[in-house]
Amino acid sequence: MSGFDWLVPVFLTVITAATPLVFAALGELVTEKSGVLNLGVEGMMLVGAVSGFITVLATGNYFLAVGAAALAGAIMAFLFGILTLSLMANQVATGLALTLFGVGLSALMGQDFVGEPVAALTKLNIAGLSDIPFIGPILFGQDALVYFSFIMVAVVSWFLYKTKAGLVLRAVGDSHNAAHSIGYPVIAIRYMAVMFGGAMSGIGGAYLSLAYTPMWAENMTAGRGWIALALIVFATWKPGLVLVGAYMFGGITILQLHAQAAGLNVPSQVLSMLPYLATIIVLVLISKDESRIRKHAPACIGKIFHPAA
């Protein structure tokens, strides 16, 4: 019909590529806003992915599967919390260990499920609306998790900037001593933020194993947890920009594959590094304007809180 019909499948692919990043980055953003840096996103995503996958195989219920993935991610994050918040271990080292642990644990859990296919999460199909040319399949033809990711962006924005609880969480992240001295339970709040981050990472992982490539394979996240971490800095800790960043990142990846398939004579290695290059450039640009970072970056990130002090 129109000359832009080819754009529809591109958009559809971009959406599936971006959604797991939105979930994982949004969860980690809340964790970081409370002043905790959890580098274990990749590990939590993997455990979420395998948990969701096993649950679907066992029950056939995708709702339960997403719940199981969130729970598994939250349990992983809880472990991280015990180590870093209660036992005061170094957050960076513990986060890295959590990723390594998650890679191994998910491989162990999934051992008997490699090579088992499941049906992909069903896409919404609203008679009439989904058939509208161009915008129909993009706006009304997605699976439930895609809509959920958009809802969560709005919810997290609202929570952080429009509620008292969000204000407290940000206060804890900006100055845990001040928050503590006026009576807020710093550790308890951080536990909740960390576990929310874990649950969201778990859902992001489940999106991979249930919708994106519906299967379980070892290490199937292939570095997306790290991209999610970069996206938060890229977005200068703003939920709305996380969404933009995830779609830009997904968009560049997909467009470079299309460019290759179309026979454009650009070296594929250059195209492969484009998304990362974009991240670095944006990092440099925002670093020039320190006030932009300082305004939104949690001041206490990564610092250990000693309640006695």
Added chain:
Amino acid sequence: MLRKQLSGLIGAAALAGGLLMGGTATAEDKIGFIYVGPIGDHGWTYRHELGRQAIQKEFGDKVKTTFVESVKESSSEPVIRQMAADGYKLIFTTSFGFMNPTLKVAKQFPDVKFEHATGYKRADNVSTYSSRFYEGRYVVGKIAGKMTKSNVIGYVGSFPIPEVVRGINAMTLAARSVNPDVTVKVAWVNTWYDPGKEGDAAKALIDQGADIILQHTDSPAPLQVAENRGVWAVGQASDMTKFAPKAQLTAIIDNWDGYYIARTKAVLDGTWKSEDTWGGLKSGMVELAPYNEAIPADVVALAEETRKGIEDGSILPFAGPFNKQDGSVGAKEGEALDDGTLLGLNWYVEGVEGKLPK
């Protein structure tokens, strides 16, 4: 990365522990395997593991086989050395990157025999072996050329190395021999393994008109995409029909069982010599999965005829005349590319679109 390194170290430690405990002398000969990935990868390492099991089954109590999985290539040397030091008779190192560590250790243990997969350096006690996967791709190309309706075949590539380029070229030559209108689009993902990205590449190729998807990457994601989009695909390394029961035309399967048994026998008999083996369909190193029932009988017959022709040597996949992508002569009538050229192949044949990344 880090994980592999760690698991390699852990593997080495576990091996050392196991060797200490199993110190009692037995009459059986010990045969070791070093794997680059996990045995559950459903592809490359999994097929080598099946080969190990085949040895154990064939020789029973006469041999004892052991493996260490997920050994990072750069930290493989101590793992290989540990095995050699403990009196293993024969050690298979099954990834290209194990080449130099294998040679280094082999020098220090002249009595131990080594078998290195896909490398090109040999020594008196180091053999190399690899597989002519491109022969399978040639058979698949005949099927693809007949089955495509859009005359566009999509190919998900890993890295632009000769091994992968050979497959693309063999498939293209075969497809165009039965259907001169065929063009081949390649999307390089620059990884052996990233299910999401492999799947995305398949989607991009399908969106650009491809109705058959081939891949030289390790996950079944491209087949899954093909199944969902209702186009054809070809499995890689293992039979992937579970992931794409309707879409998989066939699969190109690595089979090391026969070679591994033969080499073990040679060590047991004392007839082992350093050799270079590059086996294909004839030796059974390359196999094809059962053809999809939707393929018409005449196409199956053509594929079988091609397979038999390659096996008896009457068909050479890289026989001329054909042109390179730039229009210059690739091979003249009556000539065929020799193994030396094939091992260093770094250009596309006519019919492949896009520029080969260098």
